[in-house]
Amino acid sequence: MATPSARSALLEDPQLRPFLPLLYAAWSDGDMEPDELRAVCEHIQAMPWLRPAARLSLGAWLDPTSPPSQRELRALLDTIERVAGTLAPDRRRDLAELGASLATAEGESEIAPEFANAIAELDARLGASAGPIPGEAAPERGVTKGAPFDVAALSRVLDGEHAEVRAEVRAFLDDAEKRAYGLPTPEYREKVMGWIRELASKGLGLRAFPGVTSKEPDLGAFITTFETLAMGDLSLVVKFGVQFGLFGGSIYFLGTDAQRAAILPKVATLETVGCFAMSEVGHGSDVQNLETVATWEAETRSFVVHTPRESARKDWIGGAAQSARFATVFAQLEVEGDRHGVHAFLVPIRNNEGVLAEGVRAGDAGHKMGLNGVDNGRLWFDHVRVPESALLARFAKIDEAGAYTSPITNPSRRFFTMLGALVGGRVSVASAAVTASKVALAIAVRYATARRPFGGPDAPGLPLLAYPTHGRRLFPRLATAYVHHFAVAGLRARFAKSTSVFASANAMPGDTRELEAQAAALKALTTAQTVDTVHACREACGGQGYLSVNRLPDLCADAEVFTTFEGDNTILLQLVAKSLLSGYKRRFEGPGYRAIARHLAERARVAVTEKNPVAVRRTDGTHLRDRAFHLAALRFREEHMLETAAARIRSRLAKKLDSAEAMLEVQEHLGSLAKAHAERLALELFDEAMAALAPGETRDVLEKLGALHGITTLRADASFFLSQRYFEPEKGRSLHHESELLLRELREAAVGLVDAFGIPDACLAAPIAFMDPAHPTW
């Protein structure tokens, strides 16, 4: 029987020193089999030169039924280190080699054979163990395709409140003619314009303007339309978004009631085709500093829109190259020599025959990586005069005396209120991004059930889906697509609610800063995830994934720019971080010390309730899959990053850096903070959706996806949690193991899970998505 006291004798006995490193090495990785330990033990014990106490001690250390505790191993290592510490550095190696030299030393030939036998036994095992190295051939083992849950019920949960909208869009998309690839640019653009006309003629544009052209209570139905359209051609989606969301949206959000009533019905029916001319080549992300000027001319009561230099040219404007007749032009408003900041003007740029208006020059942005069905272009304005009514005047106008006036007196607040028009775009892009992920996953998962990469017709190998590395590629991304689906649904609902005021006359929006930060965070998170997912799916389909006919190439090329447009992700994350820092500061603006005490107490609570020895080592599956655990961890990380970000800025300010320099130096940290925030927010929104679901089969499968997503998220930043001792290495390994179990459990469900997305067959036009798993033709 091994006893701790017999073991501890080892550490004191100089005769046993040579064995210390070997014993440590044998136990520390836990890859020795009981038989091996026993064999080594028996033979070592038989060494005649060992004192009885030493023999007893060694036996205790090699008893496979009683492995040493972590504490004992640590003590063992401490002893090794202590002994090693007394040696000169160049002699330390000697200690470690003693074990080996013990077995080979000439002078000890009387004991070597004994030891040798023990080791030889071990050798035999190890030799057997490392081989034989099998070939590629794998045994027959199927992937059950029947989903172990009700796919239709899951579909209904995913579709949510706007199911009829989705059904309408699906019917439109389920048509092989709605697919295009490899077309020359002019034909592709033509095709997309035709599709838009078809959508407008079905009245789908009307729902973009609740209270003006539709009786919808808010923008929920419109964004759902956009989200569902993203199952099809993404050029169509972008074109749809430009016309109704950006161009129409600018009038809807920034125009007066009269302007909305006059223009939007024509926008909704495509009688008026427009574009959204905000970005300038020199100012893609810096709207506040854009250079186009609109100068008020009192005598004629008109504005003169002008491009003062090349860096001010409007660029990447969807529709500007060809199709747009009007542009919402964002320009610095100048009245009597005073600048009032960026305002939006409705400027006619072409007549109905496509001839450019006087003073307007347009160029084509040229061939792009993707989205070549969208005619992105450039615009220059050479003193283009537009009437007073061109100013979208909900938030600012020129009064009868020719003076600038606005209901929002603070210029910065005014600017951000006007920029609120961009929030809808970010919510929409996040929604479309998740949809694009779903399409790619549906193609890749379906292909993986039919494709058997090894074996031949007589001895078919396993389907791709049965390979663990393939499950690792696809399932965590599938789980995240599900979580993000509910996250953007929650965001969409919040956005719809916050903008529902615009369905009434004389609407003035409330404070939407929190919503803007959330939209920015989720836009950055979901689009980066989508780019990752579509590429992983492409690669998972190998050479087939590289063929345009299988859709993945266009998904990759089109979705790529989602990380850039509607706000570059890097810049959005910085904005999110700044918003979090403002909130952090406000927290301490309360009634003095209580806030601080609460703050320190919260950190201490985490130390006691989450970072205690029990929690950091808990490795049972129930706990590892528990979303409460995942959420607590993500909240801890975000809070920690927020505090350290604030501390880093503070210490830089103390060193007399100005605030811009301080922010610049901690830019990387801020990006990580914002990403941590976005991941926490997404999981919380998913959690809210789950809380609203009745218990049952559907919720069970969603919970499982949530668990895989949660574990994946924690593991992706395991170095943070390990560094913070939020979990111990053992727990980190258990998380990996638990994710392997989840991958295996989800294998049978995979096809059902992608079928539940309800993607029309024509959108999965990829031939590889429709191979028959039972009778693969290849």
Next chain:
Amino acid sequence: MATPSARSALLEDPQLRPFLPLLYAAWSDGDMEPDELRAVCEHIQAMPWLRPAARLSLGAWLDPTSPPSQRELRALLDTIERVAGTLAPDRRRDLAELGASLATAEGESEIAPEFANAIAELDARLGASAGPIPGEAAPERGVTKGAPFDVAALSRVLDGEHAEVRAEVRAFLDDAEKRAYGLPTPEYREKVMGWIRELASKGLGLRAFPGVTSKEPDLGAFITTFETLAMGDLSLVVKFGVQFGLFGGSIYFLGTDAQRAAILPKVATLETVGCFAMSEVGHGSDVQNLETVATWEAETRSFVVHTPRESARKDWIGGAAQSARFATVFAQLEVEGDRHGVHAFLVPIRNNEGVLAEGVRAGDAGHKMGLNGVDNGRLWFDHVRVPESALLARFAKIDEAGAYTSPITNPSRRFFTMLGALVGGRVSVASAAVTASKVALAIAVRYATARRPFGGPDAPGLPLLAYPTHGRRLFPRLATAYVHHFAVAGLRARFAKSTSVFASANAMPGDTRELEAQAAALKALTTAQTVDTVHACREACGGQGYLSVNRLPDLCADAEVFTTFEGDNTILLQLVAKSLLSGYKRRFEGPGYRAIARHLAERARVAVTEKNPVAVRRTDGTHLRDRAFHLAALRFREEHMLETAAARIRSRLAKKLDSAEAMLEVQEHLGSLAKAHAERLALELFDEAMAALAPGETRDVLEKLGALHGITTLRADASFFLSQRYFEPEKGRSLHHESELLLRELREAAVGLVDAFGIPDACLAAPIAFMDPAHPTW
């Protein structure tokens, strides 16, 4: 003066319990300023109800000049946990909240104001600290463009021994006509064929066949040609590789001396255009099981090549759709009913007018994600008869009696010897991948020096390159491109040496298994890195990066398939892992116990010399940048993964799984092992190159890049090293900090570093690569 004994009193004094969590929270993150600690300390000490000993103890804990040690903090946490452990779980929170309630409790109003003042002071600081939140505006601060080293000298080191070859290719590429994008497929294919003809007419194809069409000693010059060509259009590179490397290479490596002499001169001059028909649609990665059959017909002494079913159609074959007149067809050789495995046959598929040969059917693979200048196609053979001489007969032939004969009797060895023909392709693809990374980096770095995303013409903001997040995107990838440059150069040299035997008559290759594994490892590593790099560069250039004129779109789309062709990366990594396991097994095949003892001793050595408390906590810059440290860490990781992989397989075999099942279950682990191996190998090859360089400025800058690459590699797998306690959290954070320093140090060098690649201006055709940083037009 703080003394440990005064501090330890804290842990025993029940009166001080409420302070424990706060003290821990205050110290554990190290983000309290000395003044804050002092202020809190002074006021707490003034509390009248504190006993003198308690006051002394608290003072010791809050002395900013004498922070508690890790051990003391750990003891503090232990005490918190112990106290918390005695409370019921639902009361634990109370302990943590005691600190807060202390400050707010009604009954202690006589001391609360004192404490409150201390906290208020802290509050004031924290309040100031978290803000003000600065806007986007950043102060003027330049990026010095003059490289702080001799760019030409670095270029010479990079160019290495084949400088004249590179110069020749650069001259060919430095021509705006060598650029194509957005072309319709037929025109693009035509253009690429024209370029190939130009290359052949310059004699560049001759060097593909040393000893036959050139006097080159080996394939070094040819692969260097290929590598340098990858600065230009990647369709051209692939087409070049198909004609000379794959098609020509199959004859060079598998043909007899007579076959080589007869055919290769025509291949080198493009008189004979060919393709390499190995992959079948059902067998992309499983060459051993491909289904095309070549049946020996004794009476006519000919072979009948046949596609028995759809899964056997040759697919993705570059050149098969249109340009190829011949194909090297890989087929199962059947002689008198016996199968002898896969052999290569030279089959005419079209006449010089492009008319298909009888029995041959060809199809177009259609539009692809990228590389549309290559006419990938499909081939079917309907009992196509070819003469005896069609068999490439270096390793096997039919003798006069009509019997199959081969100098390599073992069928498996024969198969792998023939597959050796693929190694050159993998070496070449790895080289081309690194080149593509360089081009993308050159465009992105040059753009980042000129583009100022914020500010206007009067107050220009910082160039992109000055933003830390931008440096983080580009510089680590630049460092890795450098390391991989030397890694593939080392691999190329080994490959050239090992195949130099083919420059002689009657060559028979030696054992190239190790080289094959290395080529597979580096192909997988560099191509995955390239896909990551070109996308990061695309995103770093924002909307500009999405325009085809700026080259990044084509680089992304073309390089994407590098991870798939010439061996799918996932499958290659499995092969590498299997090769490592075989080696591991062989290690223990030696003279018995010595090998085991050596093995355990090595693990113990690591425990003593690398995993000791000093090393795992060392955080000085010299150590963190030391390649010996990086290499030791990468070796440790690989060895650990190898041992655990062997152990996992062994335990599964012990549970009676068959070897294929066991390998399948540990597939993920094997992939990680192979990646760890590839990263170690790449850094070792870089290290060898550095060892051969004279000390000086050029080597210094390369060492710095190596340091950034090494730190980046370790940080990317920090969770492994933390879990293994190979480094402590503090060291992990120091690695991050050190990488930040390196990013800053490399900022000035960045443009010089990409200029040193020597990419011709026409290959950087991207307008954004040539913006004038001094006078940006936008």
